[in-house]
Amino acid sequence: MGEFPVHPDEVTAPWLSAMLGSEVTGVSWKPIGTGQVGDSARFTLDGPEVGGSVPATLAGKFPAADATSRETAAMFGLYRKEVLFYRDVAPQLDVRVPRVHFAATCEEGHRFCLIFEDLGPARQGDQISGCTLEDARAAIREAAAIHAPSWGKAAIIEAEWIVPSPAVAERVALMYPHAQAIFRERYKDRIEQEFMTVCEEFAQVYGSQIHQQHRHQCLIHGDFRLDNMLFDIRGGAEPVAILDWQTVAPGMAMTDIGYFLGCGIGELGLAHEDELLDLYLAEMERRGVSLTRAGIHGDYRRGILHGLSTAVFSAAFVERTERGDANFLSMARGACALALKHDSIGAMKEAH
DSSP: OOSSOSSGGGOOHHHHHHHHTSOOOEEEEEEEOOOSSEEEEEEEEESTTBTTTBOSEEEEEEEOSSHHHHHHHHHTTHHHHHHHIIIIIGGGSOSOOOOEEEEEEOTTSSOEEEEEEOOOSOEEOOTTTOOOHHHHHHHHHHHHHHHHHHTTOHHHHTOTTTSOOHHHHHHHHHHHHHHHHHHHHHHTTTSOHHHHHHHHHHHHHHHHHTTSOOOOOEEEOSOOSGGGEEEEHHHHTEEEEEOOOTTOEEEOHHHHHHHIIIIITTHHHHHTHHHHHHHHHHHHHHTTOOOOHHHHHHHHHHHTHHHHHHHHHHHHHSOOOHHHHHHHHHHHHHHHHHHHHHTHHHHHHHHO
8 A cells, every 4th residue: 555545445444543633443334326437435444433532433435446537537637626625615615515534645646545524324316316306406506506605706717727728728629529429339239319410410529519619607517417426324314415526617607507407317307397497596586596497498498408418428438337328318218319309419510
């Protein structure tokens, strides 16, 4: 082990004792979560102070075991972003996230370790199974708890580590047609033709759109969907917590909202779109940010497509699994259905 653990096996009782400042005599772990870019574990601790100054369980997150996923994460600085979010930004927001005991990364961005509170018992959000309307409402409230406290705050949205690199944007633009080609070949017989047509049309405009200068209103999660949420945390004491902050960035609030209502919850988003948008606006107003349906309309139409690009790019450049295939197809279907409803491709062309 180097200066910090990068695998659950490296989290030892002596290391935990030093980190927590209390005696830990034993530790065991088991995998949790469904992430493909980072691996998560739950640790069960033993020792004379467990239940007092030492929690009985902790959660940890580490680099993905899969080399392709690790390389993708390092290329886009995903591990470094998540560590710095928890360390520097989370305390400035109202969103419920796990409280962190330890957060470290290396300069190159391919190694990291996060040790945080275990929020269980809880229900893991499931992109494929979907959620209830009450869960969707809870998630929308948390979106406002991210966006409103960071709205126009230069210290947050202009921080050096979080501002997207033009070189990375250029690389993504060059890689995206290849990602779409992989997506097309892999899923051409598994997704509706009308949805694949949206994918193809978006790939044609993606390169030109990524170079446009967009306003940075606030901090966005960037991957705001069910797999990155825990519901009924701490045995139902709290409604929801938001996890997986590797894609955090400055941006437009409607990127998270269009993403969630489309690729995040699919049919539920289509059926309850107006109610959930109105709830978001009411929550933002309550937190001091006044927005209108007319004012967000264009950003919302374009924001829907963020879910499509995430599904296509992730399918191409992270470890392929059976669940991953089902997950990316679910995301793409939801995003494409909402994009067709609002002519999101047309909105991209209008902006250009």
